[in-house]
Amino acid sequence: MKMTExxxxxxxxxxxxxxxxxxxxxxxxxxxKPHEKSMxxxxxxxxxxxxxxxxxxxxxxxxxxxNPPGGSRHTPPQWSTTAELLAAFDxxxxxxxxxxxxxxxAHLATPWRLLFSGQTVMEQARHVVISDTFTHQAHHRGQxxxxxxxxxxxxxxIYGPSADDRRF
Numbered sequence: 689m690k691m692t693e694x695x696x697x698x699x700x701x702x703x704x705x706x707x708x709x710x711x712x713x714x715x716x717x718x719x720x721k722p723h724e725k726s727m728x729x730x731x732x733x734x735x736x737x738x739x740x741x742x743x744x745x746x747x748x749x750x751x752x753x754x755n756p757p758g759g760s761r762h763t764p765p766q767w768s769t770t771a772e773l774l775a776a777f778d779x780x781x782x783x784x785x786x787x788x789x790x791x792x793x794a795h796l797a798t799p800w801r802l803l804f805s806g807q808t809v810m811e812q813a814r815h816v817v818i819s820d821t822f823t824h825q826a827h828h829r830g831q832x833x834x835x836x837x838x839x840x841x842x843x844x845x846i847y848g849p850s851a852d853d854r855r856f
Contacts, residue, residue, distance in 0.1 A: 691793045691815050698822055699740065699788065703781055708844035709829055710737055710777055712836055715769050722838050729835050734764045736832055737777035739825040744787035746817045751801040 710733065718730025727735070745752060755761060767773045796815040801808050812820075833843045833850075842852035849856060 691796050692788050692791060695743070695815075695818055696785070696788050699743065699781070699784055702822055702825065703740065705846055706736060706825065706829055707774070707777065709832055709836070709846075710773055711770065712841050712844060713770060713773060713832070714839055714841060715767075715773075717839065718768075720835075720839070722835065727831075729839075730767070731764070732828060732832055732835065733773055734767065734776065736825060736828050737773055738764060738780045739821060739828070740777075740784040741780040742821045743818050744783035746800050746814050746821065747787040747791045747795065749800075751803055753803040753806065755805045756803075757806050 713729070713733045718728060718733075720729045721727060753759070765776045767776060793815075796818070797813050799811050800814045800817050802810040829846075833846070836843050843850040845853040845855045
């Protein structure tokens, strides 16, 4: 199996799980957080919804500078309804699918760099970065399920049943 096929399959599996979580995010509470050091609910939800687009960025760009010298930082999309959050997720998925369809395994073996203020902080093959993106999204999606639980929102099944959703 080609890496591109494997990643497309993984994208579809993880997208279905993420959608079940994002559908339950309560609107109207974007600033809520469980602890002063935690991310606000709105920011965390946006992060989970837009992470698939990181796959496209990894394929289409050679690097990302999180704090570009003389440039502006990335501003995530804003949403006020669950429908808007899901629209951002769908847009992110479309970008990832398109980039994966158009790339090659040879390109995925080439290096990609993460920079901060012009300094390289990480350099890896693109396929490693994409794999890490899936893990990173699962981590933040897990955080989001805790936020749901603390807001009395039923948690959907993820990789198996939850206390609220007994489906596999």
